[in-house]
Amino acid sequence: MKQDGVWDNKNIICDVLGRAPDVEMGSFGDGWSLCRWRQFVGTYTLPALPQPIFTVHVAGKPQVKTWDRDGWTETSSIPGCATIVPAGMPTGWLVDGELDVVTLSMSSDVLAGQPHAEQFNKMRFAFADPLGVALTRQILSELYAPQAEERTAYVSAMVNALKAHILSGPPAHGNPTEIPVSDFSAYRLHKIMNAVLANPAEEHSLDAMAAVAGVTPSHFCRLFKKATGISPHQYVMKARLDRAQQMLVQTDLSLAALSEVTGFTSQSHFSRAFRSWFGMAPSDYRQQERRGLH
Numbered sequence: 695m696k697q698d699g700v701w702d703n704k705n706i707i708c709d710v711l712g713r714a715p716d717v718e719m720g721s722f723g724d725g726w727s728l729c730r731w732r733q734f735v736g737t738y739t740l741p742a743l744p745q746p747i748f749t750v751h752v753a754g755k756p757q758v759k760t761w762d763r764d765g766w767t768e769t770s771s772i773p774g775c776a777t778i779v780p781a782g783m784p785t786g787w788l789v790d791g792e793l794d795v796v797t798l799s800m801s802s803d804v805l806a807g808q809p810h811a812e813q814f815n816k817m818r819f820a821f822a823d824p825l826g827v828a829l830t831r832q833i834l835s836e837l838y839a840p841q842a843e844e845r846t847a848y849v850s851a852m853v854n855a856l857k858a859h860i861l862s863g864p865p866a867h868g869n870p871t872e873i874p875v876s877d878f879s880a881y882r883l884h885k886i887m888n889a890v891l892a893n894p895a896e897e898h899s900l901d902a903m904a905a906v907a908g909v910t911p912s913h914f915c916r917l918f919k920k921a922t923g924i925s926p927h928q929y930v931m932k933a934r935l936d937r938a939q940q941m942l943v944q945t946d947l948s949l950a951a952l953s954e955v956t957g958f959t960s961q962s963h964f965s966r967a968f969r970s971w972f973g974m975a976p977s978d979y980r981q982q983e984r985r986g987l988h
Contacts (some may be wrong), residue, residue: 703743703799704729707911710740717837721851723803728853730834732794738787741765745799746814748822748860749777750830753794755925760819762788768940772932773821774827774887774922778818785817790973796830798856810863822887824921829856831920882907883921887929894933895957900926934958935971942980949976 695875701709704727708714715729732754751758751771758771765789771777773794779785781802787793805811829852836849886903903926904914918926941947947955953964968976 701744702747703727703747703797704741705927706741707731707797710738710869716876717834717835719837719849725801726853726857727797727799728796728833730794730796732791732792736769738789740785740787742782742784743779743799744779744781745801747779747806748798748800748826749779749822750798750827751775751777751794752796752798752827752831757790758793759788760817761788767819768943769820769936770932772922772929773924774822774824775820775927776823776826778814778816779821780815780817783817796834797832800857800860804857805861808861810861813863822884822891824883824887826856826859827923828921829859830864835938883918885924890930890933894930894937895955897957898926898930931967932971937969938964938968938976939972939979942976952976958988 704715704718707729711731711733712729713733715731716844717925718727718729720779730752751773751774759766759769760777761767800814805814826971833849833852833856836852839845886906889906890898900911900914903918904911907914907917909917915926918929922929924932938952938958941956945952949965950961953961956964958964958967965976968974968979972979974982
């Protein structure tokens with residue numbers, strides 16, 4: 695529908711993708727709108743949206759990039775990541791495989807007076823938000839279930855919890871050193887994910903990550919995959935490959951040296967992993983990207 699003579703977020707995205715959302719809930723009459731979108735490989739240019747949008751990457755191939763000034767971002771969004779797109783900012787998207795995301799758009803009236811509303815004033819791409827992802831997945835599972843009065847009330851409560859979580863500020867706000875709980879928590883998962891992203895070359899063994907989470911390794915694997923859509927090993931591997939991808943362009947390190955500093959056991963292991971993930975050899979990627987810079 696149109697708001698004050700302009701399309702809302704849902705209609706603009708529908709126009710760009712050429713399809714309606716798979717499922718939707720809410721409307722801008724209520725000040726918010728939640729939609730699930732599934733799209734396949736391609737590049738998409740999204741014009742400036744009238745409302746800011748919080749996006750959760752729930753599934754699909756882990757290779758989604760956005761346009762950043764003069765090229766595609768070195769890092770990629772993977773299932774389990776969240777992205778904030780501010781109002782009034784055109785964006786470009788590169789999708790290598792199926793894209794499966796949920797968007798939550800909120801009106802300026804909903805954001806007015808919120809303590810962390812400024813987080814919606816700038817682009818924030820592919821950050822870890824385990825609680826936001828877990829809430830979104832739970833909402834989706836209920837939306838696809840048979841409708842009942844009690845389920846409608848439950849879904850509304852979950853959406854309200856997701857909105858409250860988002861409006862409380864991004865995960866980067868505050869960084870407490872101790873959380874006084876013994877059970878597994880979203881904070882602990884977020885702490886583990888950030889530690890991997892900060893130092894992907896470190897070992898990050900399953901036993902060590904599970905110890906930080908305070909659960910057994912097998913239970914940690916289940917919890918991690920439920921929250922992010924991928925295994926802990928895949929998450930560590932993706933973080934290493936993203937760092938290697940940056941260094942291929944920004945440094946002159948040999949492939950052997952680069953594989954060592956990014957945590958791979960050998961150059962051949964690095965090359966196989968890179969080709970499997972990105973579809974080309976690391977040396978070919980370096981040449982391709984450097985040609986594009988000239």
